[in-house]
Amino acid sequence: TTNDALFVAFSASSSQGDPATKEVLRYREALWEGFGALKKRPLLTTNLFIRLVQTIRKNKAGIRNTPGTKVQNAATGKTIFTPPEGERLLRDKLKNLEDYIHTEDGVDPLVKLAVIHYQFEAIHPFTDGNGRTGRILNSLFLVQRGLLDLPVLYLSKYIIQHKSDYYRLLRAVTEKQQWEPWILYILDAVQETADFTRKRIIDIRDLLEETAQLAKQKLPSRVYSRELLEMIFRQPYTKVQFLVEAGIAKRQTAAEYLKALEAVEILAAQKKGKEVLYVNTRLYALLSK
Incomplete structure:
Protein backbone atom coordinates (compact mmCIF):
# COMPACT_ATOMS: atom_id res chain seq x y z
CA THR A 1 0.00 0.00 0.00
CA LYS A 199 17.53 9.20 13.46
CA ARG A 200 13.90 9.45 12.37
CA ILE A 201 12.81 10.39 15.90
CA ILE A 202 15.51 13.08 16.11
CA ASP A 203 14.48 14.46 12.71
CA ILE A 204 10.82 14.64 13.79
CA ARG A 205 11.76 16.33 17.07
CA ASP A 206 13.90 18.90 15.25
CA LEU A 207 11.12 19.58 12.76
CA LEU A 208 8.65 20.04 15.60
CA GLU A 209 10.89 22.66 17.21
CA GLU A 210 11.42 24.49 13.89
CA THR A 211 7.67 24.50 13.28
CA ALA A 212 7.00 25.74 16.81
CA GLN A 213 9.28 28.73 16.25
CA LEU A 214 7.59 29.49 12.93
CA ALA A 215 4.14 29.19 14.49
CA LYS A 216 5.04 31.52 17.36
CA GLN A 217 6.16 34.15 14.86
CA LYS A 218 3.26 33.89 12.44
CA LEU A 219 0.20 32.76 14.38
CA PRO A 220 -1.98 35.02 16.54
CA SER A 221 -1.15 34.46 20.20
CA ARG A 222 -4.69 33.22 20.87
CA VAL A 223 -4.13 30.38 18.37
CA TYR A 224 -0.64 29.19 19.23
CA SER A 225 -0.14 26.59 21.94
CA ARG A 226 2.42 23.85 22.43
CA GLU A 227 -0.43 21.37 22.75
CA LEU A 228 -1.74 22.35 19.31
CA LEU A 229 1.70 21.96 17.72
CA GLU A 230 2.21 18.55 19.28
CA MET A 231 -1.23 17.49 18.06
CA ILE A 232 -0.38 18.16 14.41
CA PHE A 233 2.78 16.08 14.81
CA ARG A 234 1.02 12.97 16.08
CA GLN A 235 0.44 11.88 12.48
CA PRO A 236 0.64 13.59 9.08
CA TYR A 237 -3.09 14.26 8.72
CA THR A 238 -5.26 15.91 11.35
CA LYS A 239 -8.81 17.22 11.51
CA VAL A 240 -11.17 19.26 13.66
CA GLN A 241 -12.40 16.20 15.55
CA PHE A 242 -8.89 15.40 16.81
CA LEU A 243 -8.53 18.85 18.38
CA VAL A 244 -11.96 18.57 19.98
CA GLU A 245 -11.24 15.10 21.39
CA ALA A 246 -7.91 16.32 22.80
CA GLY A 247 -9.70 19.14 24.62
CA ILE A 248 -7.76 21.83 22.74
CA ALA A 249 -10.85 23.67 21.51
CA LYS A 250 -14.52 23.28 20.69
CA ARG A 251 -15.45 22.49 17.10
CA GLN A 252 -15.80 26.01 15.66
CA THR A 253 -12.62 27.26 17.34
CA ALA A 254 -10.74 24.11 16.35
CA ALA A 255 -11.68 24.74 12.72
CA GLU A 256 -10.36 28.30 13.03
CA TYR A 257 -7.07 27.02 14.47
CA LEU A 258 -6.55 24.62 11.56
CA LYS A 259 -7.38 27.32 9.02
CA ALA A 260 -4.88 29.63 10.72
CA LEU A 261 -2.21 26.94 10.43
CA GLU A 262 -3.13 26.56 6.77
CA ALA A 263 -2.83 30.32 6.25
CA VAL A 264 0.80 30.30 7.42
CA GLU A 265 1.50 27.20 5.27
CA ILE A 266 2.17 24.81 8.14
CA LEU A 267 -0.85 22.73 7.14
CA ALA A 268 -2.57 22.21 3.79
CA ALA A 269 -6.27 21.36 3.51
CA GLN A 270 -7.17 18.34 1.38
CA LYS A 271 -10.57 16.84 0.61
CA LYS A 272 -10.50 13.13 1.33
CA GLY A 273 -13.82 11.51 0.59
CA LYS A 274 -16.53 13.52 2.33
CA GLU A 275 -14.30 15.23 4.89
CA VAL A 276 -11.52 17.78 4.96
CA LEU A 277 -8.18 16.69 6.40
CA TYR A 278 -5.22 18.94 7.06
CA VAL A 279 -1.79 17.58 6.17
CA ASN A 280 1.39 18.62 7.94
CA THR A 281 3.32 18.89 4.69
CA ARG A 282 6.85 18.85 6.09
CA LEU A 283 6.12 15.95 8.44
CA TYR A 284 4.49 14.10 5.54
CA ALA A 285 7.61 14.61 3.41
CA LEU A 286 9.87 13.45 6.22
CA LEU A 287 7.90 10.27 6.87
CA SER A 288 7.70 9.51 3.15
CA LYS A 289 11.49 9.38 2.71
Whole structure:
Protein backbone atom coordinates (compact mmCIF):
# COMPACT_ATOMS: atom_id res chain seq x y z
CA THR A 1 0.00 0.00 0.00
CA THR A 2 1.13 3.62 -0.46
CA ASN A 3 2.27 5.91 2.33
CA ASP A 4 -0.53 8.35 1.53
CA ALA A 5 -3.22 5.67 1.68
CA LEU A 6 -1.93 4.66 5.12
CA PHE A 7 -1.64 8.20 6.45
CA VAL A 8 -5.17 9.01 5.30
CA ALA A 9 -6.53 5.77 6.75
CA PHE A 10 -5.10 6.65 10.18
CA SER A 11 -7.14 9.88 10.20
CA ALA A 12 -10.20 9.50 7.96
CA SER A 13 -13.58 8.53 9.41
CA SER A 14 -14.39 6.25 6.50
CA SER A 15 -13.41 2.58 6.70
CA GLN A 16 -12.76 2.58 2.96
CA GLY A 17 -9.34 1.37 1.86
CA ASP A 18 -7.60 -1.14 -0.32
CA PRO A 19 -6.90 -4.61 1.16
CA ALA A 20 -3.21 -3.85 1.75
CA THR A 21 -4.07 -0.70 3.73
CA LYS A 22 -6.63 -2.55 5.83
CA GLU A 23 -4.05 -5.27 6.53
CA VAL A 24 -1.58 -2.69 7.87
CA LEU A 25 -4.29 -1.09 10.01
CA ARG A 26 -5.16 -4.48 11.51
CA TYR A 27 -1.46 -5.10 12.18
CA ARG A 28 -1.22 -1.77 14.01
CA GLU A 29 -4.36 -2.57 16.00
CA ALA A 30 -2.93 -5.95 17.01
CA LEU A 31 0.42 -4.42 17.99
CA TRP A 32 -1.17 -1.93 20.37
CA GLU A 33 -3.62 -4.50 21.68
CA GLY A 34 -0.64 -6.69 22.55
CA PHE A 35 1.16 -3.77 24.17
CA GLY A 36 -1.91 -2.99 26.28
CA ALA A 37 -2.23 -6.63 27.34
CA LEU A 38 1.45 -6.73 28.27
CA LYS A 39 1.05 -3.66 30.48
CA LYS A 40 -1.77 -5.36 32.37
CA ARG A 41 -0.08 -8.75 32.60
CA PRO A 42 3.61 -8.89 31.58
CA LEU A 43 3.49 -12.37 30.07
CA LEU A 44 3.73 -13.52 26.46
CA THR A 45 1.40 -16.50 26.25
CA THR A 46 -0.30 -18.72 23.69
CA ASN A 47 -3.63 -17.05 24.47
CA LEU A 48 -2.09 -13.66 23.67
CA PHE A 49 -0.65 -14.99 20.40
CA ILE A 50 -4.15 -16.18 19.46
CA ARG A 51 -5.64 -12.77 20.32
CA LEU A 52 -3.06 -11.10 18.10
CA VAL A 53 -3.70 -13.32 15.08
CA GLN A 54 -7.47 -12.95 15.51
CA THR A 55 -7.08 -9.17 15.38
CA ILE A 56 -4.74 -9.40 12.38
CA ARG A 57 -7.13 -11.66 10.47
CA LYS A 58 -10.40 -10.27 11.84
CA ASN A 59 -11.77 -13.74 12.55
CA LYS A 60 -11.83 -16.38 15.27
CA ALA A 61 -8.65 -18.07 14.08
CA GLY A 62 -7.15 -20.59 16.46
CA ILE A 63 -4.26 -23.03 16.51
CA ARG A 64 -3.71 -24.68 13.13
CA ASN A 65 -5.26 -28.15 12.88
CA THR A 66 -5.12 -28.80 9.13
CA PRO A 67 -2.39 -31.06 7.69
CA GLY A 68 -0.09 -30.37 4.75
CA THR A 69 1.29 -26.96 5.77
CA LYS A 70 4.66 -25.97 4.29
CA VAL A 71 6.70 -22.82 4.78
CA GLN A 72 7.96 -21.67 1.38
CA ASN A 73 10.19 -18.95 0.01
CA ALA A 74 7.67 -16.51 -1.46
CA ALA A 75 10.04 -15.59 -4.30
CA THR A 76 11.14 -19.08 -5.37
CA GLY A 77 8.39 -21.34 -4.06
CA LYS A 78 11.06 -23.56 -2.53
CA THR A 79 10.05 -25.31 0.70
CA ILE A 80 12.09 -24.02 3.63
CA PHE A 81 10.66 -26.40 6.20
CA THR A 82 7.55 -28.38 7.06
CA PRO A 83 6.20 -27.31 10.45
CA PRO A 84 4.78 -29.75 13.02
CA GLU A 85 1.12 -30.74 12.80
CA GLY A 86 -1.67 -31.41 15.26
CA GLU A 87 -3.14 -28.89 17.68
CA ARG A 88 -1.95 -30.73 20.79
CA LEU A 89 1.64 -30.90 19.55
CA LEU A 90 1.58 -27.25 18.49
CA ARG A 91 0.26 -26.19 21.90
CA ASP A 92 3.01 -28.21 23.60
CA LYS A 93 5.65 -26.50 21.49
CA LEU A 94 4.14 -23.07 22.17
CA LYS A 95 4.20 -23.86 25.90
CA ASN A 96 7.90 -24.71 25.58
CA LEU A 97 8.40 -21.38 23.79
CA GLU A 98 6.54 -19.55 26.58
CA ASP A 99 8.84 -21.19 29.14
CA TYR A 100 11.92 -20.14 27.16
CA ILE A 101 10.66 -16.56 26.84
CA HIS A 102 10.10 -16.20 30.57
CA THR A 103 13.11 -18.15 31.87
CA GLU A 104 15.85 -15.98 33.38
CA ASP A 105 18.81 -17.91 31.98
CA GLY A 106 21.41 -15.17 31.62
CA VAL A 107 21.22 -15.18 27.81
CA ASP A 108 21.33 -11.70 26.28
CA PRO A 109 17.75 -10.66 25.38
CA LEU A 110 18.74 -9.86 21.78
CA VAL A 111 20.15 -13.35 21.33
CA LYS A 112 16.96 -14.75 22.84
CA LEU A 113 15.00 -12.58 20.41
CA ALA A 114 16.68 -14.36 17.49
CA VAL A 115 15.89 -17.78 18.97
CA ILE A 116 12.29 -16.82 19.75
CA HIS A 117 11.76 -15.46 16.24
CA TYR A 118 13.04 -18.69 14.69
CA GLN A 119 11.08 -20.96 17.03
CA PHE A 120 7.79 -19.16 16.47
CA GLU A 121 8.31 -19.27 12.71
CA ALA A 122 9.24 -22.96 12.90
CA ILE A 123 6.18 -23.85 14.99
CA HIS A 124 4.00 -21.89 12.55
CA PRO A 125 0.96 -22.23 14.81
CA PHE A 126 -1.63 -20.58 12.54
CA THR A 127 -2.87 -21.20 9.02
CA ASP A 128 -2.13 -17.55 8.16
CA GLY A 129 -0.70 -14.49 9.89
CA ASN A 130 2.32 -16.21 11.45
CA GLY A 131 4.83 -13.70 10.08
CA ARG A 132 2.88 -10.67 11.26
CA THR A 133 2.21 -12.22 14.67
CA GLY A 134 5.89 -13.13 14.99
CA ARG A 135 7.00 -9.58 14.20
CA ILE A 136 4.65 -8.22 16.86
CA LEU A 137 6.07 -10.79 19.28
CA ASN A 138 9.56 -9.41 18.55
CA SER A 139 8.58 -5.91 19.70
CA LEU A 140 6.55 -7.10 22.68
CA PHE A 141 9.43 -9.26 23.91
CA LEU A 142 11.78 -6.26 23.85
CA VAL A 143 9.20 -4.23 25.78
CA GLN A 144 8.77 -7.03 28.30
CA ARG A 145 12.54 -7.16 28.83
CA GLY A 146 12.73 -3.40 29.34
CA LEU A 147 14.74 -2.70 26.18
CA LEU A 148 11.89 -0.66 24.69
CA ASP A 149 9.36 1.62 26.37
CA LEU A 150 7.07 1.38 23.35
CA PRO A 151 6.87 -1.30 20.62
CA VAL A 152 8.50 0.86 17.95
CA LEU A 153 11.28 -1.35 16.58
CA TYR A 154 9.93 -2.71 13.29
CA LEU A 155 12.29 -5.28 11.75
CA SER A 156 10.06 -5.80 8.71
CA LYS A 157 11.93 -3.29 6.52
CA TYR A 158 15.29 -4.95 7.12
CA ILE A 159 13.88 -8.45 6.59
CA ILE A 160 12.21 -7.43 3.32
CA GLN A 161 15.45 -5.83 2.08
CA HIS A 162 17.42 -8.98 2.96
CA LYS A 163 14.73 -11.57 2.32
CA SER A 164 16.88 -14.10 0.47
CA ASP A 165 19.30 -14.16 3.41
CA TYR A 166 16.36 -14.48 5.80
CA TYR A 167 15.06 -17.64 4.14
CA ARG A 168 18.54 -19.08 3.60
CA LEU A 169 19.51 -18.64 7.24
CA LEU A 170 16.17 -19.98 8.51
CA ARG A 171 16.74 -23.09 6.45
CA ALA A 172 20.33 -23.43 7.69
CA VAL A 173 19.09 -23.52 11.29
CA THR A 174 16.44 -26.11 10.42
CA GLU A 175 18.69 -28.41 8.40
CA LYS A 176 22.16 -27.87 9.89
CA GLN A 177 21.57 -26.26 13.30
CA GLN A 178 23.65 -23.27 12.15
CA TRP A 179 22.50 -20.81 14.78
CA GLU A 180 25.32 -18.28 14.76
CA PRO A 181 24.71 -16.79 11.27
CA TRP A 182 20.99 -16.53 12.05
CA ILE A 183 21.60 -14.78 15.37
CA LEU A 184 24.05 -12.36 13.73
CA TYR A 185 21.45 -11.62 11.04
CA ILE A 186 18.86 -10.69 13.67
CA LEU A 187 21.40 -8.61 15.61
CA ASP A 188 22.23 -6.71 12.41
CA ALA A 189 18.50 -6.20 11.82
CA VAL A 190 18.05 -4.79 15.32
CA GLN A 191 21.06 -2.47 15.05
CA GLU A 192 20.20 -1.10 11.61
CA THR A 193 16.54 -0.65 12.52
CA ALA A 194 17.40 1.02 15.84
CA ASP A 195 19.80 3.44 14.13
CA PHE A 196 17.20 4.30 11.49
CA THR A 197 14.43 4.75 14.08
CA ARG A 198 16.59 6.91 16.35
CA LYS A 199 17.53 9.20 13.46
CA ARG A 200 13.90 9.45 12.37
CA ILE A 201 12.81 10.39 15.90
CA ILE A 202 15.51 13.08 16.11
CA ASP A 203 14.48 14.46 12.71
CA ILE A 204 10.82 14.64 13.79
CA ARG A 205 11.76 16.33 17.07
CA ASP A 206 13.90 18.90 15.25
CA LEU A 207 11.12 19.58 12.76
CA LEU A 208 8.65 20.04 15.60
CA GLU A 209 10.89 22.66 17.21
CA GLU A 210 11.42 24.49 13.89
CA THR A 211 7.67 24.50 13.28
CA ALA A 212 7.00 25.74 16.81
CA GLN A 213 9.28 28.73 16.25
CA LEU A 214 7.59 29.49 12.93
CA ALA A 215 4.14 29.19 14.49
CA LYS A 216 5.04 31.52 17.36
CA GLN A 217 6.16 34.15 14.86
CA LYS A 218 3.26 33.89 12.44
CA LEU A 219 0.20 32.76 14.38
CA PRO A 220 -1.98 35.02 16.54
CA SER A 221 -1.15 34.46 20.20
CA ARG A 222 -4.69 33.22 20.87
CA VAL A 223 -4.13 30.38 18.37
CA TYR A 224 -0.64 29.19 19.23
CA SER A 225 -0.14 26.59 21.94
CA ARG A 226 2.42 23.85 22.43
CA GLU A 227 -0.43 21.37 22.75
CA LEU A 228 -1.74 22.35 19.31
CA LEU A 229 1.70 21.96 17.72
CA GLU A 230 2.21 18.55 19.28
CA MET A 231 -1.23 17.49 18.06
CA ILE A 232 -0.38 18.16 14.41
CA PHE A 233 2.78 16.08 14.81
CA ARG A 234 1.02 12.97 16.08
CA GLN A 235 0.44 11.88 12.48
CA PRO A 236 0.64 13.59 9.08
CA TYR A 237 -3.09 14.26 8.72
CA THR A 238 -5.26 15.91 11.35
CA LYS A 239 -8.81 17.22 11.51
CA VAL A 240 -11.17 19.26 13.66
CA GLN A 241 -12.40 16.20 15.55
CA PHE A 242 -8.89 15.40 16.81
CA LEU A 243 -8.53 18.85 18.38
CA VAL A 244 -11.96 18.57 19.98
CA GLU A 245 -11.24 15.10 21.39
CA ALA A 246 -7.91 16.32 22.80
CA GLY A 247 -9.70 19.14 24.62
CA ILE A 248 -7.76 21.83 22.74
CA ALA A 249 -10.85 23.67 21.51
CA LYS A 250 -14.52 23.28 20.69
CA ARG A 251 -15.45 22.49 17.10
CA GLN A 252 -15.80 26.01 15.66
CA THR A 253 -12.62 27.26 17.34
CA ALA A 254 -10.74 24.11 16.35
CA ALA A 255 -11.68 24.74 12.72
CA GLU A 256 -10.36 28.30 13.03
CA TYR A 257 -7.07 27.02 14.47
CA LEU A 258 -6.55 24.62 11.56
CA LYS A 259 -7.38 27.32 9.02
CA ALA A 260 -4.88 29.63 10.72
CA LEU A 261 -2.21 26.94 10.43
CA GLU A 262 -3.13 26.56 6.77
CA ALA A 263 -2.83 30.32 6.25
CA VAL A 264 0.80 30.30 7.42
CA GLU A 265 1.50 27.20 5.27
CA ILE A 266 2.17 24.81 8.14
CA LEU A 267 -0.85 22.73 7.14
CA ALA A 268 -2.57 22.21 3.79
CA ALA A 269 -6.27 21.36 3.51
CA GLN A 270 -7.17 18.34 1.38
CA LYS A 271 -10.57 16.84 0.61
CA LYS A 272 -10.50 13.13 1.33
CA GLY A 273 -13.82 11.51 0.59
CA LYS A 274 -16.53 13.52 2.33
CA GLU A 275 -14.30 15.23 4.89
CA VAL A 276 -11.52 17.78 4.96
CA LEU A 277 -8.18 16.69 6.40
CA TYR A 278 -5.22 18.94 7.06
CA VAL A 279 -1.79 17.58 6.17
CA ASN A 280 1.39 18.62 7.94
CA THR A 281 3.32 18.89 4.69
CA ARG A 282 6.85 18.85 6.09
CA LEU A 283 6.12 15.95 8.44
CA TYR A 284 4.49 14.10 5.54
CA ALA A 285 7.61 14.61 3.41
CA LEU A 286 9.87 13.45 6.22
CA LEU A 287 7.90 10.27 6.87
CA SER A 288 7.70 9.51 3.15
CA LYS A 289 11.49 9.38 2.71
